Amino acid sequence: MKRIMQIALRDFVAVAMTKGFIIGLLIFPLILVLSGTLLPRLLDGSDFQIEGGYAIIDPTGAVLPELRLALDPEAIAERRFEQRRAALEQIPDSVRDVAQVDMARSMFEQLGPAPDVRLVELPPDADIEAEKAWLNGETDGLRHTALIVIHDDAVAAPGGELEFGTYDLYVAPNLDDRDLGFIHSSVQEAIVAARVARQSLDREAVEAVLRVSPPASITVGPDGEQRTLPGFNFLLPMGFMMLLFMGIMTGSGTMLTSTIEEKSSRVVEVLLSAVSPMQLMAGKLLGGVAISLVTMALYIGVGLVVLTSFSLFGLLDPWLIFYLMIFFLIGFFMVGSLMLAIGSAVNEMSEAQQLQMPLMLILMTPWLLWPVISRDPDSTLSIVASFLPLINVFGMLLRMASTQPPPLWQVWLSIGIGAASVVGAVWVAAKVFRIGLLMHGKPPNLRTLLRWVRMA
Amino acid sequence: MDSAIRLRGVTKTFGDMRAVDSLDLTVPTGGLYGFIGPNGAGKTTTIRMIMSILFPDSGEVAVLGRASALQAKDRIGYLPEERGLYRKMKVRPFLRYVGRLKGIDGPGLDRRISGWLERVGLPGIESKRCDELSKGMSQKVQFVSAVLHEPELLILDEPFSGLDPVSMRMLRSLILEEHARGTTILFSTHVMPQAEEICEHVVMVHKGRKVLDDSLPGIRSRFDPRSVQFEPLDPAADTRMLAAMQEVEDVAQGERGLEILLRTDTDPALAMRRIMAAVPAARIELSRPRLEDVFIGLVTDSASAADTDSLRAQLRDAATTGATA
Numbered sequence: 048m049k050r051i052m053q054i055a056l057r058d059f060v061a062v063a064m065t066k067g068f069i070i071g072l073l074i075f076p077l078i079l080v081l082s083g084t085l086l087p088r089l090l091d092g093s094d095f096q097i098e099g100g101y102a103i104i105d106p107t108g109a110v111l112p113e114l115r116l117a118l119d120p121e122a123i124a125e126r127r128f129e130q131r132r133a134a135l136e137q138i139p140d141s142v143r144d145v146a147q148v149d150m151a152r153s154m155f156e157q158l159g160p161a162p163d164v165r166l167v168e169l170p171p172d173a174d175i176e177a178e179k180a181w182l183n184g185e186t187d188g189l190r191h192t193a194l195i196v197i198h199d200d201a202v203a204a205p206g207g208e209l210e211f212g213t214y215d216l217y218v219a220p221n222l223d224d225r226d227l228g229f230i231h232s233s234v235q236e237a238i239v240a241a242r243v244a245r246q247s248l249d250r251e252a253v254e255a256v257l258r259v260s261p262p263a264s265i266t267v268g269p270d271g272e273q274r275t276l277p278g279f280n281f282l283l284p285m286g287f288m289m290l291l292f293m294g295i296m297t298g299s300g301t302m303l304t305s306t307i308e309e310k311s312s313r314v315v316e317v318l319l320s321a322v323s324p325m326q327l328m329a330g331k332l333l334g335g336v337a338i339s340l341v342t343m344a345l346y347i348g349v350g351l352v353v354l355t356s357f358s359l360f361g362l363l364d365p366w367l368i369f370y371l372m373i374f375f376l377i378g379f380f381m382v383g384s385l386m387l388a389i390g391s392a393v394n395e396m397s398e399a400q401q402l403q404m405p406l407m408l409i410l411m412t413p414w415l416l417w418p419v420i421s422r423d424p425d426s427t428l429s430i431v432a433s434f435l436p437l438i439n440v441f442g443m444l445l446r447m448a449s450t451q452p453p454p455l456w457q458v459w460l461s462i463g464i465g466a467a468s469v470v471g472a473v474w475v476a477a478k479v480f481r482i483g484l485l486m487h488g489k490p491p492n493l494r495t496l497l498r499w500v501r502m503a
Numbered sequence: 504m505d506s507a508i509r510l511r512g513v514t515k516t517f518g519d520m521r522a523v524d525s526l527d528l529t530v531p532t533g534g535l536y537g538f539i540g541p542n543g544a545g546k547t548t549t550i551r552m553i554m555s556i557l558f559p560d561s562g563e564v565a566v567l568g569r570a571s572a573l574q575a576k577d578r579i580g581y582l583p584e585e586r587g588l589y590r591k592m593k594v595r596p597f598l599r600y601v602g603r604l605k606g607i608d609g610p611g612l613d614r615r616i617s618g619w620l621e622r623v624g625l626p627g628i629e630s631k632r633c634d635e636l637s638k639g640m641s642q643k644v645q646f647v648s649a650v651l652h653e654p655e656l657l658i659l660d661e662p663f664s665g666l667d668p669v670s671m672r673m674l675r676s677l678i679l680e681e682h683a684r685g686t687t688i689l690f691s692t693h694v695m696p697q698a699e700e701i702c703e704h705v706v707m708v709h710k711g712r713k714v715l716d717d718s719l720p721g722i723r724s725r726f727d728p729r730s731v732q733f734e735p736l737d738p739a740a741d742t743r744m745l746a747a748m749q750e751v752e753d754v755a756q757g758e759r760g761l762e763i764l765l766r767t768d769t770d771p772a773l774a775m776r777r778i779m780a781a782v783p784a785a786r787i788e789l790s791r792p793r794l795e796d797v798f799i800g801l802v803t804d805s806a807s808a809a810d811t812d813s814l815r816a817q818l819r820d821a822a823t824t825g826a827t828a
Contacts, residue, residue: 050603050604057600061589061591061592308590309589312590313585315585316583316585316586317583317586317587317645317648318601319554319556320579321576321604321605322604323555323573324556485556485585487585
């Protein structure tokens, strides 16, 4: 046992003390934080300069004046403000606390750079085909970006019915999505305003009548109440699956590379003079599991801190973390021992990739199954997936984190199947490991590996 | 005294290749045994079975009185043929790691490491990374890793392969020192002259079978040559009468002078005196049996002339690194 610990310790230190591992460990939470804070700012459209020349053919004569109003910078700022307010209503309190700063910003700041739009009015009987050519030109350095053709019945439906017409839009090539969205929203706004005026309605009254702000639902649990977080119940299973996947892959990946290194540097038989292949394998598995546990502890810790700081911790069943660890250990020892077998059989990393393929394909299936299982955790597919060796660790965890957790006997049956497959995988891997370590030269194919299993 | 290594009828096959075929081998405690044979003879496989790295299909292995080397690993030093170091590890941590795996620890371990590095002429390399060492230096570090725990039994698989003559001489004296300390040593080589220089006892294998197991003096007397190399003082001298002498069976032209084969019942000393009296000699000497000739003689029935030549070339070529057998 002392020797196994020595091997585990060396393998752990050799990996955990490298810059690459530490950077790799921190880079994932860093990307999460960056994409959470930086990305919305980068994608925020308010800094985008809207510009261009719009030509409009308006046979109704009512849309054009409204469009001029809609393109007024202050009106644009108001629309953007309204959109943001509606979006913020969907976000939980704590997140909104941070975002309130934005709400307090002045209308002018919300606007971003003022749009530089010039409207060109064309006669109602203008030839559309001829005017399309205008789109590829420019005036005073301002590109002609849009030709807007309002339909005759866009404002007043014929015969007083409520079947309104709409508009056609022709745009210049290579137009930014944000330009396009701006044109649509402005024209729609103008047409609605023209219709409301035509019906002699009070625009504010109509909007007030139509608007019902959706309240955030309250989840009432046995331990208290909590604002419901939309998407949480869908994303939680995925979070758990990702933790499980990363946990398994980090440690087993490092074991694969260290085994290949030991074999290619010919140090392995020196080690075998002191320990048996089984001790070596056990030591490497322990070292690998330690690497994985460090990784998972960090990520779970970060996750819990985030949940707690947004006071969402109550939404998480702590037992899930217990089961996550059990399924992690099953998945790790299965994948890890097979990775060790692969590492022992090959001479270099590129050869390993070929042999890894089947294993990787199996490990990819849970990602395909995730949406199916988390939407419908009791379907036949979900139940089968939670009992198939190797897939079951992901499948069962997905079901447990879903809205309809499986009965406990199914969980423990899955754990039992997992434990049995670990025994099987370690048994097969040990045989390949023992022979593979001493084999140099041509890498074996799957058939040779099977022969080794029978041989040892 | 017990034997340090005892194999009985050990057989190992890989697929349809019989690597080792009912091999018996006994190495007494304190012995210095050479395990020799050409590449692919089954030496490494046998050694791996002794080390319990491989297991025989049939037969028995006993090492240091135990049924398996696994129960005595701390008392065995092993320098494998396929050997190396962790490239990114420094020398001292590496030796510490190997030492701890062999069950030594504490302050004594560091003292031993420094002591051994000094002995092999590498003081002060402890903090160098293994990939900074020259080939000769890493070979020495590997040797240190095998003997650090002062084993009772030292097994060296092709210890000289890839060594330059200076390192080779140094390693030879280290092996002899270990032997003088009382360590039992078994070393394998496919280069017969090396074995001739060190061993007390030689075990020859060919195609997985043992073809010879005897002490060096025993081999010399058993394969006592009846062949005399003779170079006349005057190259033009008439040597025909030599063939007619009663002690002589045959005379043939060799590479450098004549090869005179004596009759079985002749005293070589007397015969040589008579030859010199007949024709003045520039050089006359009794051929010593070389292990190589002995080996070729033993396996030659089963080998064609071309095979014999390639076998001979292999047995002389010190630079050939052994393939895994």
